[in-house]
Amino acid sequence: MYNILAIAGDGIGPEVMDAAKSVLGWFSQNRGLAFRIEDALLGGVAFETVGRPDPDETIEKAKAADAVFLGAVGGPKWDQLPFSQRPERGLLRIRKDMGTFANLRPALCFDALKDASTLKPEIVSGLDILIVRELMGGVYFGEPKEITDLPDGQKRAVDTQVYTTSEIERIARVAFELARVRRNAVASAEKANAMVTGTLWRQTVTKLHASEYSDVKLSHILADSCAMQLVRNPKQFDVIVTDNLFGDVLSDEAAQLTGSIGMLPSASLGARTGKQQLGLYEPIHGSAPDIAGKNLANPIAMILSVAMCLRYSFGRQTDAELLEKTIDRVLSEGYRTSDIMQPGMTKLGTAEMTNAILRALSALSSK
Ligand code: IPM
Numbered sequence: 001m002y003n004i005l006a007i008a009g010d011g012i013g014p015e016v017m018d019a020a021k022s023v024l025g026w027f028s029q030n031r032g033l034a035f036r037i038e039d040a041l042l043g044g045v046a047f048e049t050v051g052r053p054d055p056d057e058t059i060e061k062a063k064a065a066d067a068v069f070l071g072a073v074g075g076p077k078w079d080q081l082p083f084s085q086r087p088e089r090g091l092l093r094i095r096k097d098m099g100t101f102a103n104l105r106p107a108l109c110f111d112a113l114k115d116a117s118t119l120k121p122e123i124v125s126g127l128d129i130l131i132v133r134e135l136m137g138g139v140y141f142g143e144p145k146e147i148t149d150l151p152d153g154q155k156r157a158v159d160t161q162v163y164t165t166s167e168i169e170r171i172a173r174v175a176f177e178l179a180r181v182r183r184n185a186v187a188s189a190e191k192a193n194a195m196v197t198g199t200l201w202r203q204t205v206t207k208l209h210a211s212e213y214s215d216v217k218l219s220h221i222l223a224d225s226c227a228m229q230l231v232r233n234p235k236q237f238d239v240i241v242t243d244n245l246f247g248d249v250l251s252d253e254a255a256q257l258t259g260s261i262g263m264l265p266s267a268s269l270g271a272r273t274g275k276q277q278l279g280l281y282e283p284i285h286g287s288a289p290d291i292a293g294k295n296l297a298n299p300i301a302m303i304l305s306v307a308m309c310l311r312y313s314f315g316r317q318t319d320a321e322l323l324e325k326t327i328d329r330v331l332s333e334g335y336r337t338s339d340i341m342q343p344g345m346t347k348l349g350t351a352e353m354t355n356a357i358l359r360a361l362s363a364l365s366s367k
């Protein structure tokens, strides 16, 4: 029995979370997996209900769960709140308190969607890259982080980029290990030419590579150049390892290569304790307030996050692959949500796309 915490959050979060729950339901009915799913509040909805975006109760439950699913947080309604009360604080705190330092963001272009990208099909077809983003450090969390008043009436804002050797080492290790079971190449992206954190990052990755991972092909790339290469020739990459902020930016860019940001799942993993792999699974798309509540959201990023959970937290490789194959099948049958709609295809809402996926799961697994 796996205990799952479901944090739907804001915007389209509840709609895509419903999709995740249906898919989990399918796996419990058909593949002998047992789940106990509990809901919890985080983000704007938590602020409205209990007065803060990061309720301790949710954080404690997340730490105790076997896996945590998160829809999305944030929305214009809360934009005016002070920084400490914004929905995003809830997200940053849960990542930090769960200890999920490694954020895996695979960008995979399904064949059926190679024409849906704004890039030429030959640039993106067959694309399969993995961004490994450091998630607990860097400029998101470094201190000082403040806005102060200057004597001349101006304000001064400071964010601090900080990395220690061990923080860099542990994320690089994750990247090297994952590369070994992929195409064995890691590109490490930083700004060693302008930032001392970049210098330390490069030195640390180089040293770890030489001592433990010299079988993996390692290249160093400046983060700005990486951004450019991602649209010029993305298939040159296998695994990209990078810091928290660059990883945020590069993963949105990579998402667009796959056709839509509505397609990209993520897994945030902490240290493995024994057999247990703590994981927080979320689509990378955010709360999309403009389409919230309209049954328009693409549930695929969330459903692919379920696949990542099956793989990383529950060790169910075959089930994860079944789910990924099913998505591929549904797309090749011509089903689309509006974000990936193309001429001649069948447009479905969130719930209908989820049902199409459930039907295809049953069809594929009975073969
Ligand atoms: C993401 C998001 C978050 C981030 C925001 C909502 C704080 O953009 O998960 O990529 O910057 O990490």
Ligand code: MG
Pocket: 248, 249, 252
């Ligand atoms: Mg982002």
